[in-house]
Structures are given as C-alpha cells and as structure tokens.
Amino acid sequence: MLRFCFIFVLLLPGLTHAAEQFTGRVDAVDVDTWDIGGVRVRLHGIDAPELDQICQDSDGSSWPCGAWVTHMVQVQFQGRMTTCVPLDRYRYGRIVARCSVDHEDAAAQIVEQGLAFAYRKYSDAYAGVERVARIGNKGLHKTQIRVPWVHRARKKPKSSQTCLIKGNVSLKGEKIFHAPGQRYYAKTRISAAKGERWFCSAAEARAAGWRAARR
Template sequence: MIVHWFGMIRLLLIFLALANPLAAETLEGPVRVIDADTIDIGAAASIRLLGIDAAEMGQTCKRASGEVIDCGVVATEGAVKRFAGRRATCEVEGRDRYDRVLATCRVDGVDLGAELVRSGLARTYRDNVTYAAEEKEAVLAGRGLWAYEMDDPSVWRAAMRDRRSATSDPAPDGCAIKGNISNNGRIYHLPGSRSYAATRISAAKGERWFCSETEARAAGWRPVAR
C-alpha cells in the first residue's frame, strides 16, 4: 500500500511539472539590459522582472526648475550601469501576454527589482507590494526619477496607445508586438523598446502585429537591435 501511494504521488508531481514547466525553472546568464524592467540573459525569450515597472523610452520627466529629460533613457542607462554583463540567476514564475518570461532575478545575491526600485529607477508594478518598502525609501529621499515630475509608466503607455490608435492600424487584442518593415528588413518591436512608441504599423505595406516573439520569429521577423 505504501509503495502504491508513493507511486501515485510521483505521478502527480510529474503531471504538475508538465502542466507548468516554467514554474520551478531557474535560468542563468549574462545580463543584457533591454530597459529598466526587462532583460535578456540568453534564454529563448526576454525576461520581465516581476513586481516592478519602469519608464518607457520617449517618456519625459520634468524637474521643478523646468529641466526635461527622457526618463526611459535615464532608467535604462542606470540599469545598464548596475547590471549589464554580470551573471544573473532568475527564478521563473510564468509568462506574460507578450510571451516574456516573468522572473525574479539576482546578481551576486542582489535582487535586481529591489535595487532598481530603491534607486528610484523603477516603481512597484500596480498594486504589487513586494518592493513597497524600497519605493517608500526612494520617494522620501527624492532618489532617481522621484526627483522629477513623472507620469506612472502605465498611465503614459495608455496615453500612447490612444495616440497611436489614430495613426496606426489597430492591434488585435493581446497582440502588442509590432512587425515593422524598413530598410533594415523585417524587424519586430516589443512594448517598451526604444522605437516602439514611434513605430507605426501599416497592413498595406505588409506590416503586422504579433501576439508573441515566437510567432514573430516564425514569420521571418527579427528583434530590433538596441
């Protein structure tokens, strides 16, 4: 009877692992920063850091003095300075609707999300409280982009979507990757990438929207270079 129950438990564990193969996966590799909340470490898909949200390329911030900066560039450069080229270990928890891996990543034991929020280069994502203490510390110190007037990244993205809808072929639900055709060939742009907001999609030119990076690659598109 004991042998029988051990066999049943083993089969159940195998079933759960097959049903959610990413749940307990650990990925490792050198960090290439895509933006302040998304990295690449040589895995099949880019990694979205869990619990944080960062300014997008082209999103502007303003000081009380009137100085205006591209806060997406500042956030990305800050992440590059801290983590680019260093080896990260990422604990995977799933995927998002853009087919990016969702994970908590560490470099030499330092949680990338916590460090970016504490430095004022990223914010907590929506109602996620994982890094609430780090965000409070950054806000009180006026650290990083908290020294500027800045829209929450999700608010800015929503405004950009509204603006793009008037000048670009609309995206199907859940399909936000832009397949652009230019002199450089067929290139796809992920949300948050440097040229994403400025890229317009015209079906008349053969351009299209994709629901995942896997779909874009299979159709012959390649990722945009940084």
C-alpha cells in the same frame, strides 16, 4: 552560457512546464526587460519609464528620463551574472522572473535607487522599497514624471473608432498586424519602445512594412 537547474513544478496560469532556475549574463534591453542567455525576461513586480519618456525638473526643463534610467541599469548590471526564478508568463510568452545579482534581488535594488516603480497592479513586493526611495527623494522621485502605466495608456490613439489595428513586433523581430476579430488581437499589447504602433487601416499597416496575422 545559460545554465538551468530544475527546482519544482510551478502551478501558475500560463506557465505549464516545470519552473527552472536559470543563470546567465545580463543583457539589459531596458530597465525591467532583460535577456539572460537568450531568454527574454520581464522583471517581476516593477515598472519603469518607456525609453522615449520625458520628465520635467522643478524648474520646468525637460529631460529624457526613460533613456537615463535604462543607461543607469545597464551601467550597473550589464554583463554581470544573474540567477532568475520564473514566477509567471507575460504576454508574448515572455517569462516573468525574480532575478538576483550577487545574491541580491536586482528589482529591489533598481526600485531602491528610484530607477523604477513598484508595479502594484501585479505585486506589492516592492511597495515598501519604493516608499523609502520616495522619502529619500532618489532618482525619479525628485522629478516630475507620469508613471509608466499612465504614460502608456495616454499614448493610445485618441480615435479608437478608426485606428484599431495593432502593429506588433514579434520576438523574432517580425512586424505583424492584428485586426479586430483575429485570434490574438485581444492579447496583443502595443509598446512604442519596441517600435510597435497602431494603424487606422490594413493598407496603412502594409505600406509601413507590416504583414497581416495569419490567424
């Protein structure tokens, strides 16, 4: 059950309605993306490896660190009650929120254990916590890892002149592709962890099961 409690009107770009504190059970899609009673939430101020991301140990051996951190967060938080306070809206209209479990900031706990990084591009809220985790050589800090935002940037197609069509998966799971010049093209971001991808032509996208965006 999802319970809402009215708090105040939050005047932030892209968040045009009254902010509400909401409570529900955690369904961890990955480290920083949770479904709370059917509401998709992006945890504020942190960024974690993509599900398919690989890390290297000091001896050079590779291991699936993206899947590991997701598993660790699911073990710790899955099914537990959380209370979230919306702070902003992310792409696709997804809520960005600070969520607490047993009155403790969940994102802070995740960063403290070395399961995610402070996302300084958007907030310095967890920079200090990350510093402590790094000094303590916890979690991801004891392995060789490309930070998530750099990893995502390097996964983009090398030939940006030909592969410009964005294959997006909507919140309802519908596969839609956006071509340059369409209304939502610039706002659309590609996440390989969600099964999204780039295409070099509309024909290629349709053959893969995507339909064209209507606008």
